[in-house]
Amino acid sequence: MEFDFTWVLLGFPIAFTLGWLASRLDLRQLRIENRQAPKAYFKGLNFLLNEQQDQAIDAFIEAVQNDPDTSELHFALGNLFRRRGEYERAVRVHEHLMSRGDLTQPERDRAQHALALDFLKAGLLDRAEAALRRLEGTPFEEEARLALLSIYERSRDWGNATEIAARLGSSSHGSFSARQAHYLCEQAGASVAAGDTTQALSALQQAIAMAPALARPLIDLAKLQNQLGRTQDALQTLLKLEKTAPQGLLLAAGLLANIAQAGGQEATALELLKASYANVPSIDLIEAIVKLEKDPATARQWYVKHLERQASLVAAGKWIAGEKLQDEQHHALVQRALDQATKPLMRYRCAACGFEATQHFWHCPGCQAWDSYPTRRIEEL
Known part of the structure; x- marks a missing residue:
């Protein structure tokens, strides 16, 4: 039986036609997918700009499903989860990114930084520390060090905080000498509590040498x-x-008055306090001066001098407390009212966050800022 080449000749056009149809179908499907992914992406951006985070998340999830290889969609989705406080979902998104083998090194560094922020926001400080340490030598190195410094300050790990502050100080972030001096003071306080006054004295001397202008x-x-x-x-x-x-x-000022009385140096301390008050009028200086003045009448006149320089309810209350009023029956009631009214005025207020406290803080417990408390009371600001 002879082979009929007619069928071969007929098969070529058929095969060509089928191939052409298949390619057209593939191109059409690809165009549909490419149109769908950007559409979902821009829909998510629109929701995000309108502060509709729930709808934005749904749109980004749809976009990620249509185009799972797009890293930008994953970053957008992970950041949204973090902003909403859904830290576990944010971690899953960024860990999924980190597990991809086709990720470029800049994208991997970015994903590592995002993962560290997830842990930090979630309060998982140990995992955040490990993640931030891996960012050494990357473009996110400086940001990671600042975050590490915050972690060590919150956990009162002054040794590691000193190390990170030294690294930051050697870069373009300015001087960290004042903050390092604070760390030494914290370590000195811990040494005093442990009974090691020699180590405490050494730490304080180092702090003075490091930041001479720090009080x-x-x-x-x-x-x-x-x-x-x-x-x-x-x-x-x-x-x-x-x-x-x-x-x-x-x-x-109060410490100076106590030391002067204990060492018999009242005259020297009084001269210093008066000279300081001439430059910076303060109720704290007045209190120390009153304590050291030998004549009670002269001492009480300092409250009047202070009132002449500035209107002070605190000074007025303290002056009235020592006066002999005609209506002694109601004197105690008036004095109690004045004392109650002046209590809030004797607080210190953080200049960074407004947190108020009856004592002065070097490290604000509210916003964690250093040296944010003025040395003057609220009434004197």
């Missing part, structure tokens, strides 16, 4: 010297404070 190391050193019975050294430390950080003397 805290000198004040803490004077307190420790006073506790150790070295009143003369404590007085000299506070005299140095008046020269290098005069605003800090407002916080140490």
